[in-house]
Amino acid sequence: MNGLMLVARREIVTQVRTKGFVIGLLVTVLLVAAVSFLPMIMGGDSYTLGTVNSQQLPLRQAAPDTEFEWRTFPDEEAAKQAVLDGDVDAVLVDNTRVLTDGEIDSELGVLMQSVNREVKLGAAGVNIPPLQVQSVGADAQYEGARTGIAVVLVLVLFMLLMGQVTMVAMGVVEEKGSRIVEILLSSLRPWQLLGGKVAGLGVVGLINMVAILAAGLLAASASGLAADFPPGIAGLVAGVLVWFVLGYVFFATLSAALASLVSRQEEVNTVLTPLTMTVMLTYFVSFYITTDPTGTLATVMSFVPPFSSMVMPVRMAATEVPLWQVGVSMAAMLLAVAVVLAIGAKVYARAVLRTGARLKLTDVLRAK
Amino acid sequence: MLEISDLRKRFAGGPDAPEGKVALDGISFTVRPGEMFGFVGANGAGKTTTMRIVMGVLQADSGEVSWQGRPLGYDDRRRFGYMPEERGLYQKMKVTEQIEYFGRLQGLSAQAAKKSATDLIERLGLVERRNDAVQALSLGNQQRVQLAVALVHDPAVLVLDEPFSGLDPIAVDTLATALQERCRGGVPVIFSSHQLELVERLCDSVGIVSAGRMVATGTVADLRGVESNTLRIVVRDPAPGWSDGLPGTVTVRGDRHILQTADVDDQEVLRRAMKAGHVEYFGVEQPTLTEIFKEAVA
Numbered sequence A: 001m002n003g004l005m006l007v008a009r010r011e012i013v014t015q016v017r018t019k020g021f022v023i024g025l026l027v028t029v030l031l032v033a034a035v036s037f038l039p040m041i042m043g044g045d046s047y048t049l050g051t052v053n054s055q056q057l058p059l060r061q062a063a064p065d066t067e068f069e070w071r072t073f074p075d076e077e078a079a080k081q082a083v084l085d086g087d088v089d090a091v092l093v094d095n096t097r098v099l100t101d102g103e104i105d106s107e108l109g110v111l112m113q114s115v116n117r118e119v120k121l122g123a124a125g126v127n128i129p130p131l132q133v134q135s136v137g138a139d140a141q142y143e144g145a146r147t148g149i150a151v152v153l154v155l156v157l158f159m160l161l162m163g164q165v166t167m168v169a170m171g172v173v174e175e176k177g178s179r180i181v182e183i184l185l186s187s188l189r190p191w192q193l194l195g196g197k198v199a200g201l202g203v204v205g206l207i208n209m210v211a212i213l214a215a216g217l218l219a220a221s222a223s224g225l226a227a228d229f230p231p232g233i234a235g236l237v238a239g240v241l242v243w244f245v246l247g248y249v250f251f252a253t254l255s256a257a258l259a260s261l262v263s264r265q266e267e268v269n270t271v272l273t274p275l276t277m278t279v280m281l282t283y284f285v286s287f288y289i290t291t292d293p294t295g296t297l298a299t300v301m302s303f304v305p306p307f308s309s310m311v312m313p314v315r316m317a318a319t320e321v322p323l324w325q326v327g328v329s330m331a332a333m334l335l336a337v338a339v340v341l342a343i344g345a346k347v348y349a350r351a352v353l354r355t356g357a358r359l360k361l362t363d364v365l366r367a368k
Numbered sequence B: 001m002l003e004i005s006d007l008r009k010r011f012a013g014g015p016d017a018p019e020g021k022v023a024l025d026g027i028s029f030t031v032r033p034g035e036m037f038g039f040v041g042a043n044g045a046g047k048t049t050t051m052r053i054v055m056g057v058l059q060a061d062s063g064e065v066s067w068q069g070r071p072l073g074y075d076d077r078r079r080f081g082y083m084p085e086e087r088g089l090y091q092k093m094k095v096t097e098q099i100e101y102f103g104r105l106q107g108l109s110a111q112a113a114k115k116s117a118t119d120l121i122e123r124l125g126l127v128e129r130r131n132d133a134v135q136a137l138s139l140g141n142q143q144r145v146q147l148a149v150a151l152v153h154d155p156a157v158l159v160l161d162e163p164f165s166g167l168d169p170i171a172v173d174t175l176a177t178a179l180q181e182r183c184r185g186g187v188p189v190i191f192s193s194h195q196l197e198l199v200e201r202l203c204d205s206v207g208i209v210s211a212g213r214m215v216a217t218g219t220v221a222d223l224r225g226v227e228s229n230t231l232r233i234v235v236r237d238p239a240p241g242w243s244d245g246l247p248g249t250v251t252v253r254g255d256r257h258i259l260q261t262a263d264v265d266d267q268e269v270l271r272r273a274m275k276a277g278h279v280e281y282f283g284v285e286q287p288t289l290t291e292i293f294k295e296a297v298a
Helices: A002-017 A019-042 A076-084 A106-123 A140-177 A180-184 A190-223 A233-259 A265-291 A296-301 A308-318 A323-351 A361-366 B047-054 B095-105 B110-123 B139-151 B169-184 B196-202 B220-226 B266-276 B289-297
Strands: A046-052 A067-072 A090-093 A097-099 B002-011 B021-031 B036-041 B062-067 B080-083 B157-161 B189-192 B205-210 B213-219 B230-236 B249-253 B256-261 B278-285
Touching (some): A002 A019, A002 B095, A046 A076, A076 A090, A076 A097, A090 A106, A140 A308, A190 A233, A233 A323, A265 A296, A265 A308, A308 A323, B021 B047, B021 B062, B036 B047, B036 B169, B036 B196, B157 B169, B213 B289
Parallel strands (some): A046 A090, B021 B213, B036 B205, B080 B157, B157 B189
Antiparallel strands (some): B002 B021, B230 B256, B249 B256
């Protein structure tokens, strides 16, 4: 175990010190933070309005999330000029007309019309109670935020998984190709070396993951986006981390086993192709599922390892998933991880000292 | 004492050589504590394969390696120092960190690894390079780091595959001194080399492998003893016909006659030569290791 820890520690220290790691981490953290502020920046839900000889409409009551700034103009001429200069979006004149530059922003138009109607009717003594909106879906209230979180999640999971899994493969080939492995294996068991590498690079991935999640959550609460988050976000974060670890161990072990078949860095891409395709497929399926998280495909794929490692967290983010489904899916994934660990460790141990031409997986498995 | 007995290894054949290739065909030798054993042989003779089997990197088909009278196991091997044929270092890791890391892997505490690394860096002349990445070092310096990695845990046995290849004479001396120190401390050292003068100078005993078999083992003196010793005399301006009746060959170079002969009464030959002319050289020619080697593998 001590040997495994030493190997893992070296991997972590080596990775964390590289410029690539630091820059990559900063960039992703900034990106995630930026995404959290995006609705606020792009929202555009703020209007500047003017009045000429009119009462301000109580628009805030109808649209509490939108900002309205009012200006008063002395006459219509000044108001027209302000509209043409783009200083104001619309000007209410004499409580009857609205001046705009071209067509009015549709949302603003609807809002002004309906509030105006309400004000006039209220003045006439007619009181209309507002319509009560009632969702019959699980919690449609958070659907937008949920989908957003799911989309970001898929991307982050995919990037990290792909990055770390490739690192594992390159590390294995570096050691095999340069024969460092011969020295290492005179003082380590193959499983210690493999386990240490996978664990070490996994920790690096987790550091990334935690940093990204933390940046996302912090930025979201700073930007006010967090108010839209569904309840149980902490559970979701924990779930994502667990699923990331499971998916990572699965793919990283396979990656190490495949990489141990070749001796040169140039061959890594070729030998990893089936694995890369599977990760890509998982990514595409998960991405599709963000658009239809309650569909049959989503439900089925969230049980099939290794797809479940990415599909399930996306489903969990995008919609409510019954606990038993999460449990069954996780059990299946754990089983798959155990199988991959057993086979992967065997392939690695047999292949990593056989330098030279690329080995065939079937030959390695068959050899005594 | 490290005993290698009757190692056999056949590599599986490929499509072009379906019957495979016999790499080792019964290799046996012994290295005693404090003995430096030189392993020589043509390329592909089986030196590297033997060393890899000793280090457990490769499995022999049959035969045994034993250490202190017991079959060599994983825990014993952790106390061995190994330098593989193709150099294995992390190119981007710094010299000190690298040596310490391998020390830790071989069971040293963090403190002990640090101390040992510092000592070796000083002894192998790497002080100015200690914070450089390995990839920035010259071949000679990389080789020093590689040796430091093999020595860091104060190994009980040293197995070095071509430790001197590609080094300049000064680097060779540094490495040789470091090895001799360990050897004097009672550590058996096995190394392979194509630099036979070096092997001759450093090694207490030598093993010559050819085609997977040990064709000769013993001290350099022992190996010489097997060969017939040649008497060589150089006489300037001798009287004609002075060497008539003597076995061997006479080469004439200008006014010098060079006689190479064996199995004769050397004193009688010397007397004849002195009578015939001016004797410039008289001596027993000992075959060099190179000659012994060529003879043995022929």
